[in-house]
Amino acid sequence: MKASKNKISLFQISERPLSEYTSVKISGADVDKPLKDFARDFNSYLDRYNESSGRQNIIAAFGYFLASAAALFSMFLELRH
Helix, strand or coil: CCHHHHCCCCCCCCCCCCCCCCCCCCEEEEEHHHHHHHHHCCCCCCCHHHHHHHHHHHHHHHHHHHHHHHHHHEEEEEEEH
């Protein structure tokens, strides 16, 4: 169950020095836009991955608990004979 709470950290864009005072454009396009778009899309992917991974870990834990209960029940039935 503890593994279901582990998450991959989101992607952080490092700020360029003095970026609040200047902007860099090439042919009128903001140079930082592709990186910002990538970060948004990649972080969206990481959120979905973290959610799916956590759900899979919880389902696996319940499966192991169920298998343990079945093994103990089987042992109990075998010892009764």
